[in-house]
């Protein structure tokens with residue numbers, strides 16, 4: 001008898017696939033069908049053609065939202081990497097007992113309600129919030145900084161939410177590096193910076209890339225944090241889709257925007273499969 | 287000593303309450319191949335790592351060419367090292383691994399290319415530049431590691447059991463290479479191993495480690511023929527330790543009376559019997575001979591004979607029930623009628639009394 005698991009991994013061998021049919025039907029019904037329906041509406045409403053897509057790119061407000069979305073996702077990814085690397089590194093070299101505690105804190109924050117965490121940032125970042133009060137008290141600024149209801153606020157809030165998704169895979173690749181290799185690099189004459197640049201970064205690149213792509217993709221479609229911390233003037237793609245469909249009932253345009261998001265996401269996912277999933281296995285060291 | 291190049295003096299290292307190294311002092315002349323030999327956990331690696339600079343000594347000093355290196359961080363010590371584990375950079379091909387220390391030092395591209403080529407030919411791996419470490423066997427990886435460690439012409443090369451992961455045949459092959467490379471480069475080598483055969487094959491001198499101390503330093507021949515302590519006598523080569531009932535010391539020589547009353551005169555005597563409270567007489571199996579005729583020597587019974595080609599090993603039992611080994615040329619052992627009560631003798635100068 002052929003086992004079911006072996007067949008699921010090989011889509012072109014239909015023998016014995018019968019076991020998977022109910023699951024596939026379910027998947028098709030709940031995921032593929034709605035997407036197809038959306039795609040269909042985006043090229044048929046109000047009439048057949050690509051005018052919805054043309055409008056998205058041509059109208060400056062919509063184009064601006066697209067630009068903001070990619071900008072914020074890029075900046076969030078960059079800062080998550082910059083902040084996540086030292087944290088992952090510290091976690092990898094600190095005594096295991098402490099590292100476990102830090103991990104618990106990170107996971108706990110991940111499991112805390114997203115809305116609660118975002119509102120907490122709203123309180124912290126507002127004109128009279130703790131951060132502005134501290135900045136004023138130390139005399140670093142004379143006026144409260146505008147930290148919320150703009151893209152700065154969105155970026156800060158999202159970096160915080162995305163950090164664990166960078167730290168966890170990075171930490172895994174860093175832990176896999178044999179400390180003896182770093183000792184060898186040191187005796188070869190490499191100082192801290194050289195070891196970081198020539199050994200640590202290349203060896204942890206697969207983990208960093210996996211984390212960065214995940215963060216980028218998640219950031220592109222993020223809804224809650226941009227809506228709450230960005231205000232209405234600084235909409236991102238997910239917020240715009242919601243508004244187009246819920247408030248303006250413009251299913252054609254909303255569908256087109258959603259489809260663009262889906263396409264980009266899938267393209268990035270394909271990129272990751274192609275270039276990084278294989279490399280993660282070999283470059284992580286022993 | 288005036289010609290000491292690498293000097294370790296009063297080195298001590300503790301990890302919390304664990305004393306890894308009690309007290310180690312060594313004077314190593316330039317170009318010497320010195321091996322740390324000792325059982326696992328005796329402090330060999332700890333001493334080597336202190337020279338490399340990964341661990342600060344708890345006490346003592348380490349100097350090269352008269353200057354203390356303790357304040358110098360590892361990456362500025364200019365010391366080469368081959369580790370027990372494979373430590374090639376997995377993302378870099380062989381050529382770039384060897385070039386690594388030169389790139390870090392900012393050498394010119396032409397210089398790097400020339401050195402990489404020379405190093406590859408030194409370790410006999412020409413044509414392997416572009417392979418990744420994962421595509422090499424364990425022995426090849428350690429040879430590349432050796433090339434990488436020698437690429438910047440370090441005055442001192444440290445090797446921490448570099449061959450312990452390899453099988454016996456390959457190990458012996460690379461030992462020959464290491465010996466040749468030592469002669470060709472003239473680099474001062476500190477080598478760590480727990481394998482006495484490897485130590486004897488490679489070294490100019492051997493420092494025998496035990497419980498965080500050096501028991502004896504000397505050439506392989508010294509250690510074998512003139513062991514200073516019971517531990518060295520037992521660790522280097524095969525040995526019998528006969529029980530001794532009474533000792534009469536006269537300076538550096540002594541007479542011993544064995545449990546059955548046999549009296550042996552003029553034995554070199556040493557104080558270092560380690561933890562054992564009773565004196566013991568060490569005789570190598572090769573030193574024992576059957577007495578032709580009968581009467582003199584130590585009375586024994588034959589328990590077993592093992593034919594080993596060139597030699598035969600004979601398991602004997604003494605009058606007081608202790609088992610000892612005799613080894614002799616296959617024919618010499620055979621010609622004796624190995625039955626009934628026999629006597630063995632040896633040149634007392636070849637035996638050692640530890641009391």
Ligand SMILES: Nc1ncnc2c1ncn2[C@@H]1O[C@H](COP(=O)(O)OP(=O)(O)O)[C@@H](O)[C@H]1O
Pocket residue numbers: 301304305306307324325326327328329330331332333
């Ligand atoms: N980092 C360390 N922490 C605690 N104990 C250590 C550490 N390194 C070595 N030791 C201890 O020091 C002793 C000597 O170790 P080592 O120098 O590695 O021995 P060898 O290389 O001769 O096998 C051992 O008992 C070992 O357990």
Ligand SMILES: [Mg+2]
Pocket residue numbers: 327330331332
């Ligand atoms: Mg060791």
